[in-house]
Amino acid sequence: MSASPEGACAFVADYHRDLTDWFSGSGPKQAIWKRLEDGLHPQMRITFPDGTLLDRDALLATLASRYGGSPGFVAAVSRVRAIVSAADHVVVAYVETQTAATSSAARNARSSLAVVVPTPAGWTWRIIQETAIPGT
Numbered sequence: 001m002s003a004s005p006e007g008a009c010a011f012v013a014d015y016h017r018d019l020t021d022w023f024s025g026s027g028p029k030q031a032i033w034k035r036l037e038d039g040l041h042p043q044m045r046i047t048f049p050d051g052t053l054l055d056r057d058a059l060l061a062t063l064a065s066r067y068g069g070s071p072g073f074v075a076a077v078s079r080v081r082a083i084v085s086a087a088d089h090v091v092v093a094y095v096e097t098q099t100a101a102t103s104s105a106a107r108n109a110r111s112s113l114a115v116v117v118p119t120p121a122g123w124t125w126r127i128i129q130e131t132a133i134p135g136t
Helices: 005-024 029-038 056-064
Strands: 040-047 053-055 074-086 089-099 107-119 122-132
Touching: 005 029, 005 074, 005 089, 005 107, 005 122, 029 040, 029 056, 040 056, 053 056
Parallel strands: 040 122
Antiparallel strands: 040 053, 074 089, 089 107, 107 122
16 A cells, blocks of 8 residues: 555544544444554554553553443544655644543544554554644
C-alpha cells in the first residue's frame, strides 16, 4: 500500500466511525474490534488532551471493556486534511468532536495531529497528539 493523502484521510474518518460504533454498541462487536486493533501500529502512541500518554497495549486495554458503554456516543471528524505526505507516512490534521461521552465532558472537541503509516494490510495510527479546544 502506498502512502496516499486521500487514503490516509479516509482511514481517519473510518476509524472514528468504528470508535463511534464501539462506544455506542452499535455494530458487530468482533468485526469492529478487529478493525480497531488492526488500525494501531505496534509502536503506536497517543497523547490525550489532559496529557495522558498511552501506548498501543494500554489503549486497547482501555477500549476492550467499553463496548456499548456510551449509548448515543458519536466521534465525528471534520477538517480532515493531509499536511505532509511521504513514501512511508502521512501526517493528518483534523478536529474530533465527541458527543454523549460518559468518561469525559458530554460534548468536547479536540484538534488532532496524527502520523498514519501504510502497511500491506491497511493504514495504522503511529502517533496521535490531541489538544483540547476550549469552550467546546
